[in-house]
Amino acid sequence: MVCVDFAKATGILLNFVAPNGITRCSEDKHVEVTVEYQQVVNGSATGPIYSETVMLHGIDGSRSQIAKTLRIDMPFTGTFRFRAKRITDNGDHADLSDDTKFYLAYAFYESDKLIYDDVTLARVRTVATQQATGAQSREFNLIAHRKLYSFQSGEKSVDRMATSNFADIVCAMTTDEKIGRRDINTLDVVSLYAVADEINTYFGVPIEFNYTFDDAKMSYEEALATVANAVFCDARRESNQVFFVFEQPRDIPTLLFNHRNKKPESEKRSVSFGVNKDFDGVKIKWHNPADSWSETEIKLPNDNVINAKSLEISGITNEAQAKLLAYRALNKLKHKKRSVEFSAYHEADLVTRNDLILVADDTRPMLVSSGSVIEQYGLYLTLSQPCVLDENETYVIHLQLPNSQVDVIQLSQGSHEREVLLARAPTSQLVFEYEGNISCSTYLVTTDTHSKRDLFLITEKSGGGGESSITAINYTDQYYLNDKDYV
Structure with missing residues (x-):
């Protein structure tokens, strides 16, 4: 006799198993089991003894495992005791297989609260097989949309x-x-x-x-x-x-860095040939709703890649989005040729990862000129550094504006080597040191054909509060070549 101490119990689930089937000479047999139960109050058996029966039948003369669950809805609530007895005798033959075991018992009650605020409930019914009931912990997958x-x-x-x-x-x-x-x-x-x-x-x-x-x-x-x-x-x-x-293609950088706001001798530039770490492609995993939400892998540029860069991105459940993310990563592998590292002062607090910046090359003599704007008279600018322009070449000036944008304007030579004439007025008022400002508008003069040569995308930034370390890669529209594949 087994006693189950559970004050809320309204029913019993009992599992019986015939591990080797119920058969003799390929002839199906059966086993009948009687279950008796009684209410227990304050540790003492109380009231009548109830009984239920359950029948296990052999199937097609097979010796495969057979299981049966008996559900009993008790006429009372609370602690109870029960026992089970086999009442079928199929004899004692060498070729008989009908061993039947009582396996597990559960007391249960039906919850009267089916809705909980801000909680998602999933109710699962499991067939009481030997493998299922032997599991220490249960896991299940389901499709849910919050x-x-x-x-x-x-x-x-x-x-x-x-x-x-x-x-x-x-x-x-x-x-x-x-x-x-x-x-x-x-x-x-x-x-x-x-x-x-x-x-x-x-x-x-x-x-x-x-x-x-x-x-x-x-x-x-x-x-x-x-x-x-x-x-x-x-x-x-x-x-x-x-x-x-x-993040999308753009032409206007957020900030300009030159010798006025970079830490002296902190800049390092490198040029790479081939692909970083010899990656021959990329791979990304996503969940395919058309295939029971199974995990699916995409490899680019084809399925034959051997050393693919793995993208750890969560939340992707459509193939188009997965491919667009993979193509961006692949294009950056293919077209990232130059990188720059430098330390910058407080202006660097205005930018972060994936911002487009303009960085003057201070690792070699300046191609044209880089510095700060000293004065403005109409369209004429007086510069802090000499700026000698060839009349047979087209030049542009990149001006850092106080609204965190860089304005690019064509220019020509002024009356002396530190003066230039703009083709139009800047889109925002410039800032000058003599007006009492801590920092003034900086500039970078390049040839028009090289206007994008010093554009970089920030990949890493650390530090802050006056000095930050920045790592960036060359910018090119080729990173976004496949963005319109589904338009």
């Missing part, structure tokens, strides 16, 4: 909706009590949804994020970076507001 509130209209939506829009996901992560723990006002909501629409229009296919975060130690910032990495963006914060910046 419903979130949307802020696309500028206000919180009335109802939740199933969504894969990364803007909705970032809003939910930010306001979640256990993830972001922040007010929605810490997000630039308007910019976030505008960037999401811009990305979908640019690529011509839905760019989504579908991923289950299962690391309790992951920070809010790390989760933002995971989302941004999957949707071709960088997550940033300025003035205590988080926003996403879409």
